Amino acid sequence: MNIEVDKGSGFCFGVVEAIRMAEEQLAQNQLLYCLGDIVHNNSEVERLSRKGLVTISHEQFFSMHDTTVLLRAHGEPPEIYQHAEKNNIRLIDATCPVVLKLQNRILKSYEQAGKDDSQVVIYGQKGHAEVNGLVGQTKGEAIVVEGIQDLEQLDYQRPILLYSQTTKGLDGLHHLSEEIRKRSGETPVKIHDTVCRQVANRIPGIKKFAARFDLVIFVSGKKSSNGKMLYDICKKVNPNSRFISNLEEIEKEWFDQVQSVGICGATSTPKQLLEEAASYIQGIVDRSE
Numbered sequence: 001m002n003i004e005v006d007k008g009s010g011f012c013f014g015v016v017e018a019i020r021m022a023e024e025q026l027a028q029n030q031l032l033y034c035l036g037d038i039v040h041n042n043s044e045v046e047r048l049s050r051k052g053l054v055t056i057s058h059e060q061f062f063s064m065h066d067t068t069v070l071l072r073a074h075g076e077p078p079e080i081y082q083h084a085e086k087n088n089i090r091l092i093d094a095t096c097p098v099v100l101k102l103q104n105r106i107l108k109s110y111e112q113a114g115k116d117d118s119q120v121v122i123y124g125q126k127g128h129a130e131v132n133g134l135v136g137q138t139k140g141e142a143i144v145v146e147g148i149q150d151l152e153q154l155d156y157q158r159p160i161l162l163y164s165q166t167t168k169g170l171d172g173l174h175h176l177s178e179e180i181r182k183r184s185g186e187t188p189v190k191i192h193d194t195v196c197r198q199v200a201n202r203i204p205g206i207k208k209f210a211a212r213f214d215l216v217i218f219v220s221g222k223k224s225s226n227g228k229m230l231y232d233i234c235k236k237v238n239p240n241s242r243f244i245s246n247l248e249e250i251e252k253e254w255f256d257q258v259q260s261v262g263i264c265g266a267t268s269t270p271k272q273l274l275e276e277a278a279s280y281i282q283g284i285v286d287r288s289e
């Protein structure tokens with residue numbers, strides 16, 4: 001049996017940096033609060049929680065004062081910074097620079113929207129942490145669309161400024177942009193392609209990788225937006241693709257009649273977990289021989 005881990009998978013630089021900042025703090029203090037899961041991956045959250053990282057909810061954050069809190073790579077809306085300032089909370093801001101830049105661009109567009117009556121639209125997953133941070137730049141006024149089915153909400157008589165959540169797929173963005181342009185006619189539409197290339201550049205590689213194996217095991221947290229998108233791509237290329245979040249979900253029947261297995265994952269999946277999946281599968285195969 002040939003079992004191979006995708007060399008192109010593993011954390012993106014935004015996640016690597018957030019984890020580095022958390023570990024640096026935890027080396028000096030035994031306790032550090034993190035607003036939301038530092039990464040959409042339980043095994044990594046558990047590893048860091050053993051070192052003293054405590055995940056808090058937004059509700060908990062708003063009742064805190066005089067402490068230190070890490071903000072993860074997804075970014076946060078302005079009210080988080082305002083509450084921190086008023087309540088003596090030191091923020092360790094691990095917002096990814098790519099997200100930070102996008103937040104600033106959306107803020108500028110929102111200011112412009114006040115002058116020319118345009119609408120700020122975000123192609124993204126409603127309720128996702130990054131999207132909440134982006135919508136927060138517009139005092140909650142940006143319209144979030146997940147796909148064509150949400151386009152009814154837009155007013156096609158008014159200019160549209162479209163942005164994308166960083167982890168959406170380029171195909172989805174192009175499809176949506178075409179439809180918006182069609183419906184807008186002569187009304188100005190400005191499309192900002194703000195898909196993060198750390199994700200988009202993985203797509204050609206993962207397509208080639210998934211096509212080479214009898215079975216693909218895709219490892220990702222269920223809440224990961226890019227995990228869902230990259231898995232859908234694997235599944236299209238190779239229908240015998242399986243999504244797992246932890247090793248216990250692997251079933252030995254999947255390996256019947258299979259000669260090769262490819263293992264890959266999201267930008268929030270640790271490389272080590274992919275290696276562990278490879279050893280785990282090797283164990284299943286060895287026991288069934």
Ligand code: SF4
Binds near residue numbers: 014
């Ligand atoms: S996917 Fe891109 S934008 Fe998101 S954290 Fe990683 S590097 Fe930053």
